[in-house]
Amino acid sequence: MTHTVLTFLDRAFPDGRIEDATKPQLFATDLGATRGDGVFETLLVLDGHVRKLPAHLARMSKSAALLELEVPDHEAWERAIVTALDEYQRVVGPLTEVVVKLVATRGVEGAHEATCWVAASAPAPAAKRQREEGIDVLLLDRGYDSDLAERAPWLLLGAKTLSYAVNMAALRYAHAHGADDVIFTSADGKVLEGPTSTVLIAHAEKDDAGRLTLKRLVTPQLDSGILPGTSQGALFAAAKDAGWELGYGPLEPEDLFDADAVWLISSVRLLTPVNHVDGTAIGTDPELARALTAELAGLFDKIA
Amino acid sequence: MTHTVLTFLDRAFPDGRIEDATKPQLFATDLGATRGDGVFETLLVLDGHVRKLPAHLARMSKSAALLELEVPDHEAWERAIVTALDEYQRVVGPLTEVVVKLVATRGVEGAHEATCWVAASAPAPAAKRQREEGIDVLLLDRGYDSDLAERAPWLLLGAKTLSYAVNMAALRYAHAHGADDVIFTSADGKVLEGPTSTVLIAHAEKDDAGRLTLKRLVTPQLDSGILPGTSQGALFAAAKDAGWELGYGPLEPEDLFDADAVWLISSVRLLTPVNHVDGTAIGTDPELARALTAELAGLFDKIA
Numbered sequence: 001m002t003h004t005v006l007t008f009l010d011r012a013f014p015d016g017r018i019e020d021a022t023k024p025q026l027f028a029t030d031l032g033a034t035r036g037d038g039v040f041e042t043l044l045v046l047d048g049h050v051r052k053l054p055a056h057l058a059r060m061s062k063s064a065a066l067l068e069l070e071v072p073d074h075e076a077w078e079r080a081i082v083t084a085l086d087e088y089q090r091v092v093g094p095l096t097e098v099v100v101k102l103v104a105t106r107g108v109e110g111a112h113e114a115t116c117w118v119a120a121s122a123p124a125p126a127a128k129r130q131r132e133e134g135i136d137v138l139l140l141d142r143g144y145d146s147d148l149a150e151r152a153p154w155l156l157l158g159a160k161t162l163s164y165a166v167n168m169a170a171l172r173y174a175h176a177h178g179a180d181d182v183i184f185t186s187a188d189g190k191v192l193e194g195p196t197s198t199v200l201i202a203h204a205e206k207d208d209a210g211r212l213t214l215k216r217l218v219t220p221q222l223d224s225g226i227l228p229g230t231s232q233g234a235l236f237a238a239a240k241d242a243g244w245e246l247g248y249g250p251l252e253p254e255d256l257f258d259a260d261a262v263w264l265i266s267s268v269r270l271l272t273p274v275n276h277v278d279g280t281a282i283g284t285d286p287e288l289a290r291a292l293t294a295e296l297a298g299l300f301d302k303i304a
Numbered sequence: 305m306t307h308t309v310l311t312f313l314d315r316a317f318p319d320g321r322i323e324d325a326t327k328p329q330l331f332a333t334d335l336g337a338t339r340g341d342g343v344f345e346t347l348l349v350l351d352g353h354v355r356k357l358p359a360h361l362a363r364m365s366k367s368a369a370l371l372e373l374e375v376p377d378h379e380a381w382e383r384a385i386v387t388a389l390d391e392y393q394r395v396v397g398p399l400t401e402v403v404v405k406l407v408a409t410r411g412v413e414g415a416h417e418a419t420c421w422v423a424a425s426a427p428a429p430a431a432k433r434q435r436e437e438g439i440d441v442l443l444l445d446r447g448y449d450s451d452l453a454e455r456a457p458w459l460l461l462g463a464k465t466l467s468y469a470v471n472m473a474a475l476r477y478a479h480a481h482g483a484d485d486v487i488f489t490s491a492d493g494k495v496l497e498g499p500t501s502t503v504l505i506a507h508a509e510k511d512d513a514g515r516l517t518l519k520r521l522v523t524p525q526l527d528s529g530i531l532p533g534t535s536q537g538a539l540f541a542a543a544k545d546a547g548w549e550l551g552y553g554p555l556e557p558e559d560l561f562d563a564d565a566v567w568l569i570s571s572v573r574l575l576t577p578v579n580h581v582d583g584t585a586i587g588t589d590p591e592l593a594r595a596l597t598a599e600l601a602g603l604f605d606k607i608a
Contacts, residue, residue: 006332019332026330026337028310028323028421033330034407036340036467067469068476103338106472117332141456144447145491152445154474154486163340163467165371168410170458172372182458187449187491 003092007084009072009116016080016118018087030115032105036163038114039063039071043081044123044267045098050081051303052267055230059160060102066159071104071114084118092122099123099268105162127269134273135180135264139253140170142184142192146250149225157225167195181264183256183277191220191251197264197272198229201251202292204260214245215292221249231265231300238299256282261289263296271297307396311388313376313420320384320422322391334419336409340467342418343367343375347385348427348571349402354385355607356571359534363464364406370463375408375418388422396426403427403572409466431573438577439484439568443557444474446488446496450554453529461529471499485568487560487581495524495555501568501576502533505555506596508564518549519596525553535569535604542603560586565593567600575601 006025007016019025031037041056057074064071081100089095101119108115149157156163170182183199184192191199198219205214217239219232236246256262262274262282273293274282283289310329311320323329335341345360361378368375385404393399405423412419453461460467474486487503488496495503502523509518521543523536540550560566566578566586577597578586587593 004333021332024328024330025332026328026334028325028329028407028423029308030330030337031472033334033337033409034344034405034466035472036465036469037472038469040338067473101338103332105337119332140458141452143449143452143456143459148445148447148491152447154444154470154477155447156470156473159469161340161467161469162338163465163469164338165340165342165463165465165467166458166460168335168339168341169371169460173458187452 004119004121005084005088005092007080007087007118009076009080014079016083018083021119026115027108029109030105031107031109032103032115032162034109035106036161036165037067038103038105038162039067039069039160040104040162041102041160042267043100043102045085045095045100048095049304050100052230052234053078055233056102059228059230060104063159063161064104066153066156067161069104069106069114072116077102077118080118084120088120097123103162123268130180131270131272134275136178136276137181137183137194137264137274138174138177138179139185139278140173140182142186144186144225145188146186146190146192146224149223158227160227170195185253186224189252190224190249191253191256192224193220193226194264197266197269198226198232199251200232200263200265201255201259202261204288204292206288212291215243216245216247218247218249218251220251224249229265231267231270234303235265235296235300238303239296242299253277259283260285261292263293271300308423308425309388309392309396311384311391311422313380313384318383320387322387325423330419331412333413334409335411335413336407336419336466338413339410340465340469341371342407342409342466343371343373343464344408344466345406345464346571347404347406349389349399349404352399353608354404356534356538357382359537360406360571363532363534364408367463367465368408370457370460371465373408373410373418376420381406381422384422388424392424401427407466427572434484435574435576438579440482440580441485441487441568441578442478442481442483443489443582444477444486446490448490448529449492450490450494450496450528453527462531464531474499489557490528493556494528494553495557495560496528497524497530498568501570501573502536503555504536504567504569505559505563506565508592508596510592516595519547520549520551522551522553522555524555528553533569535571535574538607539569539600539604542607543600546603557581563587564589565596567597575604
């Protein structure tokens with residue numbers, strides 16, 4: 001187990017209350033534990049800087065609103081994050097690469113107050129390896145139509161809730177079938193998202209001299225019941241500035257197989273190339289795919 | 305908050321380890337709390353007797369298997385339940401009516417051992433009132449086709465997982481729209497289940513003397529991705545012995561409106577009559593509906 005630093009949000013401690021993660025901290029009647037009722041965000045700290053903090057806090061507010069869950073304001077979270085990272089530096093080591101998780105549950109049954117904490121820990125080693133070597137994914141049916149989110153708000157599509165049992169089961173299913181990860185598809189055949197990531201595909205054209213004359217980056221349409229990716233959002237902005245064309249689906253599995261490159265992108269694992277989808281190799285020009293990955297990774301690295 | 309008695313399953317304590325529920329008992333890195341990754345059962349104890357214990361333990365084993373989660377054997381759970389109830393009797397009061405929750409999470413991140421506990425507490429007062437007065441329900445789309453469960457095991461349909469955020473959101477949606485509860489329908493228009501209950505409907509015919517000549521009890525088909533209800537199973541067995549005809553869907557919303565009576569049934573709230581569905585009164589003969597409810601409630605009371 002990696003060392004985890006915990007800071008609870010607590011009105012009596014405006015900067016957050018540091019607690020020992022090697023001791024129990026949650027009540028067995030917390031609705032986070034008994035109902036998966038709550039929201040979370042996972043952020044990456046690189047060289048002391050918390051990446052995309054406003055985007056994560058904004059998304060957590062949106063998730064909490066979809067769950068009608070009252071959570072502390074952004075400033076309280078920011079203070080608790082600072083406290084957690086100071087403590088991490090003091091007891092674990094430098095803030096070279098730290099994963100910060102924000103969690104808000106509906107709280108202890110009957111108490112009507114969210115339980116909120118910040119957990120800081122080292123990233124899993126697998127993330128770096130997957131980023132470098134790429135991954136194989138399976139397409140798995142998520143069971144929902146892509147137009148369901150708006151007409152069925154109780155399904156919480158687009159909220160990042162603690163009820164991740166299906167996402168975890170899909171990953172186990174992939175691992176049991178020789179793959180590393182999953183891309184969910186909708187009941188109506190659209191590409192949605194990974195269990196913990198956003199899907200990106202790219203098309204490019206080269207001129208006779210091998211220079212890229214067109215670079216087009218596409219992600220599934222945001223209103224298809226997927227989680228809006230903070231990494232996708234930031235990377236799209238950077239790619240646009242760098243001259244890429246942008247597109248927002250709808251994507252179908254065909255589009256993955258026709259792409260010059262496919263990635264899963266997330267805050268911690270960053271830009272991870274997809275080598276195979278359902279056993280079929282992605283892209284026909286490995287050199288081109290590597291060039292696209294390198295360019296996007298370069299843009300991604302610069303994101304604040 | 306009601307008083308809760310906690311007993312953790314622990315290899316070092318074959319009868320279970322009693323813990324103080326007013327103190328934190330779970331780690332903030334428990335995958336139950338951070339991923340809703342685990343399973344649970346809710347049982348009712350009446351006059352010292354744990355109702356339908358084998359059915360609940362069997363369903364928990366099935367849920368755990370769907371999640372590939374290793375949980376202690378039935379004997380360990382039974383011992384922990386006995387310990388919890390003894391303690392409940394000692395510190396809270398007689399075992400007239402006690403709710404017992406069994407929870408198994410995937411455990412602390414990296415530890416690869418389930419966190420398992422038994423929680424005993426008093427039932428919420430609302431259950432009794434709803435049972436006596438009946439409830440109004442909304443039909444809400446669950447988003448899945450009714451034939452999805454078998455071809456998409458990663459969706460964990462039919463497993464009673466801790467990822468109940470959608471079930472809780474559906475109940476909140478119903479309350480905000482003037483209803484007490486929800487009946488989920490499938491994307492292909494079939495009646496599924498309540499967020500925490502099973503749907504039952506009945507048809508009856510009377511002869512000229514007012515005697516019931518036909519009593520037919522129907523529940524949605526069990527392979528439609530719903531949770532197999534332990535109460536439905538036990539009541540069907542009792543009703544069969546009492547001369548009722550039985551049926552297993554498929555049911556559509558029309559069938560609710562055509563029924564002589566509709567109930568939501570669950571281990572704690574027992575047999576709860578549905579008065580209105582989407583604002584439409586159920587049944588045309590209130591006296592008949594009351595007679596059916598009384599007869600089924602009588603059968604249900606006798607279930608071990």
